[in-house]
Amino acid sequence: MTNSAVRQDVTACILCSRNCGLSVEIENNQFKKIKGDEQHHFSQGYICQKAARLQHYQQHADRLTSPLKRQADGSFTEVTWEQAIQEIADQLVHIRNTYGGTAFTSVGGGGQGNHLGAAYGRQLLYAMKSFYAYNSLAQEKTGDFWVNGRLFGSQACHTTEDVEYADYVLFIGTNPFQAHGIPNARDTLKHIKKDPNRTMVVFDPRVTETAKQADIHVQLKPGTDSYLMSAMIAIMLREELYDQAFIQQHTHGFEEVKKAFLAVPVEQYIQKADVSVELIYQIVRDFAKAKSGCVRIDLGIQHTLNTTLNGYLEKLLYLLTGNFGKQGTNNLHTMFVPILTNTDERNPKYRRTVYHKMFPISGFFPPNILPDEILKAGDQRVRAVFVDSCNPLLTYADTAAYEQAFQSLDLLVVVDVAMTETARLAHYILPAHSQFEKWEFTGFNLEFPKNGFHLRHPLFKPQGNTLPEAEIYTRLLEAMKVIPKQFPILSKIAEKDSDKTAFLAYFTVLAASFAKNKKQIPFAASIVYRTLGKTLPDDAASTALLLPLCMQYAAQHYKAVKQAGYLGNRLNLGVKLFQAILKQRSGIVLSQHEYDDVWSLIAYKDKKIRLAIPEMLIELAQLKQQAAKLSDSFPFILLAGERRSYNANQIYRDPAWRKVDAEGRLRMNPHDAADFGVETGHTLQCVSEHGNIQVVVELDEGMRQGVVSLPHGYGIRYRDGEPIGPQLNRLTSTEHCDPLSKTPYHKYVPVRLERVDA
Structure with missing residues (x-):
């Protein structure tokens, strides 16, 4: 990687959830030219103008090159990794032992396209006996996750959409021309626009780039999405435009939903949105009649009034019309990297925050409450914060509150590649490799029926005295004496087992070790990294945690993995999948499902959707009083x-x-x-x-x-x-x-x- 000659390589974009494949020219350890990778299974050569300028991320004046410690006068001085790790570890142990788990939280972790390190950073929560994890997903998407939990039985059930195959698409509060979020967004929009048999409807207060390509643009007033969508559902029910057979076969609670929405004053609510009543009736009728209708939403309805209710209403639009579980509609999907968990607030084991009494959604807490949990929670306040690949001072609501809160902390540690506004307030700054200087992946593998995964290999020699997150967090756990520095037996077995097809001996010994010492189970990522990781080629130690994920995924979706073309049996299929991930530089297809498999992904035992969510029906009724x-x-x-x-x-x-x-x-x-x-x-x-x-x-x-x-x-x-x-x-x-x-x-x-x- 030190050769100054121009060479060709492949990687992926790290700027949005699509993570398009890139074909790159590299010279002198820097990007020289960037274009789309035609070999990438999903983006197939597509690229937008933002990815072409990734050199501005890789090389700039704010890059961090060595660990820094804040001095009394506010300046920073360089320190060794050994000093920084040990001092941070000692302070963390003191805070944990003195104040308990509520005194610590992580913020960020898994910044856009930077997800491998998050698996290692998560271990620090367990080491601190904490359950507080704040991140950008909880800044944007948890209302949606909460609704999914009630509809489908788990907050880890996540919906996707078949926009590229739909006959009739509703884009509500989203501008995919700029925000992407759908496959090869600009090409897909162009294809829909040119096809006379397909219809694109955009709901947005602004004439966006997507709206300009739409057949119909509904330019509603901001904050009225819930009124407009509830009116659309009421029209559907009044005119019996719903799919009775689908509802009867796949859902519960329809009559309760019908009763609630028949009370909606349709014309009054449409007028609140300040759009044409006749136009909305036309859209509802045409959408209901479409062979394949699809709804795509984004922050436009997730960051406005009635956020959680909006998430419920947009799902009812496609569920009541039966646009679910088939091509060109909305669907569920498998999730290779378990980003989301199910933390239903009705379960008493999921603890709430001290000041706001807030519950986690899909495992995360919302950044909006964190300043109060630091400043107003008394003796049980948050005293130590780890910020990883995140800049909350600029990206979370209320910059002034975050400045005050972070300045009051006993310990603020920032793990990042750059001197951010948040890093300037830190007691310690730990410099990470850039995303193109280490092994990395993105957990946004959200496709159905074909799902994929792209493990990115290092392109460049790391700058300065930086480390990958896997090493940073593992060293911290060792310094905190949460895990030992060596695992002689496991390491020995891993070396012997590295050429075998199923790693049976290694995982047998690992399981026995965990059975004997259950306290080490939460730190499996670092243990596997230190042992099995050393046997992987091309310094790919940090990717070792993907092997058990592959084994789990292959066991859970055996038929779909086989249909994706992998040869193996139930014993070794996961290993074959892992080997393919390591080998294929442009990513792989993980699994190939059938559309009917959607029903197996619903978490309820009877595999039926619960249409009636009591809390949402109460909010619906309260819309009439909302001013x-x-x-x-x-x-x-x-x-x-x-x-x-x-x-x-x-x-x-x-x-x-x-x-x-x-x-x-x-x-x-x-x-x-x-x-x-x-x-x-x-x-x-x-x-x-x-x-x-x-x-x-x-x-x-x-x-x-x-x-x-x-x-x-x-x-x-x-x-x-x-x-x-x-x-x-x-x-x-x-x-x-x-x-x-x-x-x-x-x-x-x-x-x-x-x-x-x-």
């Missing part, structure tokens, strides 16, 4: 976090990567701008009840009047300079959120605009 009126003090609605051509997750720190929109401009309707006497390029003050920032204006006729938008991914202090672009979360509040999931209302932030010269 979403704007005040004179804050007459505009800000859509915070818009996806654009040149914003991405915050792994891009150098602003030079942007070809356009360097300021992250505030988009507003020309009529609104005229009221302020401003044009594109002028400056306004954007003020919320919580804070204020200066913004640069851009006129956009696609914005509704009274609605403005700002992009995410800005506000970074590159090279310790001034923030570049809007720091959105100076405007947002941790309290402005869904009452059940605590998901923030980023797409419904009341603001006012002021002239800077006023």
